[in-house]
Amino acid sequence: MLLLNVSIIKAQTWYFGSGAGINFNGASVSLSEGSPINTSEGCSIVSDKDGNVIFYTDGRTVWSKYHLPLINGTGLLGNSSATQSALIIPIPNTSCKKYFIFTVDAAEHDLQNGLRYNVVDMSNGGEVTIKNKLLFPSVSEKLSVVSDNNGGYYVLAHDFDDSLYQNPSLGNQFICYHINSNNTDLKDPIISKIGSYHKRFLNKYNQYQNSQGQLKISPDGAKVALAVTQENFIEIFDFADGVVSNPKKYVFDRKSGYVYGVEFSPNGSFVYFTHLYNGANFLRRINLRLLSGAFPKTLISNINYPTYGFQEVKNIYKTTQDYSIGALQLGPDNNIYVANRTAGNSQQRIGIITNPDSEIATFKFNAIQVSKNPALGSMMGLPTLLNEGSCKCIDTDGDNVCDENDLCPTLPGPLDNEGCPYTDADGDGVLDKDDKCVDAPGLPVNDGCPDKIITQDAERKLNEYAKTILFNVGKYTFLDGVTEQLDEIVFIMKQYNAANILIEGHTDSAGNETKNLILSDNRANAVRKYLISKGVNAKRLTAKGYGETKPIASNRTMEGMEKNRRVELKVINNNN
Numbered sequence: 001m002l003l004l005n006v007s008i009i010k011a012q013t014w015y016f017g018s019g020a021g022i023n024f025n026g027a028s029v030s031l032s033e034g035s036p037i038n039t040s041e042g043c044s045i046v047s048d049k050d051g052n053v054i055f056y057t058d059g060r061t062v063w064s065k066y067h068l069p070l071i072n073g074t075g076l077l078g079n080s081s082a083t084q085s086a087l088i089i090p091i092p093n094t095s096c097k098k099y100f101i102f103t104v105d106a107a108e109h110d111l112q113n114g115l116r117y118n119v120v121d122m123s124n125g126g127e128v129t130i131k132n133k134l135l136f137p138s139v140s141e142k143l144s145v146v147s148d149n150n151g152g153y154y155v156l157a158h159d160f161d162d163s164l165y166q167n168p169s170l171g172n173q174f175i176c177y178h179i180n181s182n183n184t185d186l187k188d189p190i191i192s193k194i195g196s197y198h199k200r201f202l203n204k205y206n207q208y209q210n211s212q213g214q215l216k217i218s219p220d221g222a223k224v225a226l227a228v229t230q231e232n233f234i235e236i237f238d239f240a241d242g243v244v245s246n247p248k249k250y251v252f253d254r255k256s257g258y259v260y261g262v263e264f265s266p267n268g269s270f271v272y273f274t275h276l277y278n279g280a281n282f283l284r285r286i287n288l289r290l291l292s293g294a295f296p297k298t299l300i301s302n303i304n305y306p307t308y309g310f311q312e313v314k315n316i317y318k319t320t321q322d323y324s325i326g327a328l329q330l331g332p333d334n335n336i337y338v339a340n341r342t343a344g345n346s347q348q349r350i351g352i353i354t355n356p357d358s359e360i361a362t363f364k365f366n367a368i369q370v371s372k373n374p375a376l377g378s379m380m381g382l383p384t385l386l387n388e389g390s391c392k393c394i395d396t397d398g399d400n401v402c403d404e405n406d407l408c409p410t411l412p413g414p415l416d417n418e419g420c421p422y423t424d425a426d427g428d429g430v431l432d433k434d435d436k437c438v439d440a441p442g443l444p445v446n447d448g449c450p451d452k453i454i455t456q457d458a459e460r461k462l463n464e465y466a467k468t469i470l471f472n473v474g475k476y477t478f479l480d481g482v483t484e485q486l487d488e489i490v491f492i493m494k495q496y497n498a499a500n501i502l503i504e505g506h507t508d509s510a511g512n513e514t515k516n517l518i519l520s521d522n523r524a525n526a527v528r529k530y531l532i533s534k535g536v537n538a539k540r541l542t543a544k545g546y547g548e549t550k551p552i553a554s555n556r557t558m559e560g561m562e563k564n565r566r567v568e569l570k571v572i573n574n575n576n
Contacts, residue, residue: 011024011046011332011386013025013045013053014383015045015383016037016370016379017039017339017378017381018375019033019373020376021033021370022337022370024051025050025051029333031369034067035067036067038080039058039059039080039085039381040080040379041080041081041084041379041380042058042080042083042085042086043085043384044057044059044086044101044383045383046088046386055070055122057073057101059076059077059078059082059086060078060079061073064126070120070125071125071126072127076101076131077105079104079105081109082107083212083381084144084384085104085106085141086101086384087101087144087155088100088120089145089155089179089386091182092152092153092181095403095404098119098121099120100117100120101120102116102118103132104140107209107211111140111211114138115135115136116132116133116134116135117186118130135175136189139175139211140160140198140210142156142215143384144224146219147388148180148221152180153180154177154178156174156175156217156224156239157215158175158215159173160198160208161198161200170199171198172193173192173193174194174224177190194237194245195244196235198228209229209230212230213226213227213259213260213261214260214261214262214327214328215227218268219330219387221239223264223271224236225237225262225263225273226262227273229259232251233252233259236288248296249295250296250313252298257277257278258276260274260275260326261273261325261328261338261339263330263336265356266330269287269288270356272284272316272328272336273286274326274328279320280318281318281320281324282316283338283353285314288312290311292312293310297310299313316363325365326339326379326382327380327382328382332388335352335356337350338350338351338353338363338365339378339380340366341377341380346371346377346378347370347377348370348372348374349366349369350368351367397411401419405419406420407420408420425439426438426442430447435449436449437450437499439497439537447573454498462489462492463568465488465492466567466568467567468485471523474519476522476523478526489569490534493531494536497540499571500542501540501541501570501571503524503525504524504544504550504567505521505523505544506545506546506551506566506567507547508560508562509548509555516548517546517547517548518545521545522545523545523567524543525543527543551564
């Protein structure tokens with residue numbers, strides 16, 4: 001038995017905010033409605049290889065793709081007011097049947113619940129089987145994940161010092177779990193004591209506000225970036241094998257606002273961040289290719305605007321309107337999406353950064369609709385995601401096809417034959433995949449066909465019967481009596497079981513050209529399906545519609561149009 005890595009997890013659908021939702025499965029981003037989610041900030045979601053939702057959570061409740069709570073799926077100890085309240089990842093070696101949900105608490109709840117994890121088993125419709133297991137007692141509102149490129153993941157969090165400076169060992173620790181097996185008893189995190197302290201302040205508003213702001217790992221797994229709201233700074237690190245190192249800090253004036261959202265561009269060249277600064281909302285960017293000089297760097301307002309004295313820092317967007325731009329999240333289309341809300345209320349649209357790897361990246365505010373209901377929409381958060389990952393699957397026969405996708409799980413076979421060995425149905429020594437006459441023994445020199453495929457007389461009869469195949473007007477259902485003629489065609493094909501047939505559908509020029517093409521294809525396939533239902537091997541039959549492109553008479557007369565509405569049968573492997 002082997003274990004294989006199979007890419008089957010994608011983040012193609014997002015539910016977030018107050019009933020907001022978008023879908024990336026089509027040619028452009030579309031609205032996805034129906035979710036009961038109501039989170040001011042964090043959430044997470046996971047989809048299958050085809051982009052279909054598996055389940056999602058706000059850190060408190062876990063919903064199925066049908067928007068109903070999973071069994072035991074309520075009462076998780078995350079918090080919808082946490083920046084990144086939850087994170088879903090598949091558990092390796094479970095063929096994506098089991099998942100971890102990591103959760104963190106919010107500053108508004110004094111971070112009391114710490115970093116915890118839950119296990120979801122989707123084998124029988126979905127159930128939370130392990131709930132609220134504590135990993136670390138005091139952490140910031142931060143979670144991120146990246147693939148280890150070997151079927152596993154690095155899950156990253158950051159601790160928080162709530163001791164009011166009484167415990168110097170807390171506050172500057174990254175906590176990383178390397179998830180590379182199906183063991184659900186998580187222990188022994190990788191600890192990196194590096195960078196600034198995330199610590200509690202004595203103030204009247206929120207002593208835990210320093211825990212707020214996003215944490216992200218770059219798509220290539222080489223960098224980490226985080227925002228710390230209260231002290232108003234962005235910090236960037238190197239990342240390798242779960243270890244965080246080499247901090248670089250950009251500090252803004254604490255009296256002038258706060259940073260919140262952070263995200264890497266797809267190739268990791270830029271770090272984007274959102275910033276409320278001197279009464280205005282900014283979207284800013286740091287060019288990591290231009291980093292130089294000593295750190296930390298202090299960015300003071302009104303000095304050398306818009307770079308604040310540093311060549312790598314650039315303002316992308318500024319507004320003084322009454323709204324807050326919040327979380328950032330890289331989408332599966334390699335654009336970055338920007339949450340926003342107005343005066344504490346939800347917004348029906350979110351922003352988008354297009355071409356984020358480019359020097360000329362552009363930001364469009366309110367570009368993407370996320371709700372039709374003016375009372376619902378985006379808040380400050382977006383989903384915390386594994387954009388694309390993999391699960392290890394079981395491969396019993398060692399043919400590199402997962403058992404769940406293998407039609408012959410105990411017999412080795414190639415992927416293009418769905419894990420089954422190739423057969424030779426007619427026993428002529430030519431495999432069916434290469435045999436142009438799968439039901440008739442033949443010679444390898446003739447591609448598995450006998451010297452004689454079909455007689456001219458039989459081919460002539462096929463075409464005579466084809467002329468009698470008539471359909472109801474504008475439809476691809478047969479007129480009464482047509483099946484009797486089709487049965488004659490079946491009789492001939494069973495007599496000459498080496499003959500492979502192309503079934504052509506044709507129309508006249510009346511009506512829409514595109515609709516005619518579709519109609520002709522449907523009619524040709526209707527004939528094919530009937531012949532198959534009567535025992536003709538599907539591999540011998542090809543159907544194709546040509547619409548009005550191949551007339552045999554003028555479409556200017558009723559007689560000519562009638563002749564053009566036809567089905568033709570052609571033997572495509574006749575070597576006579």
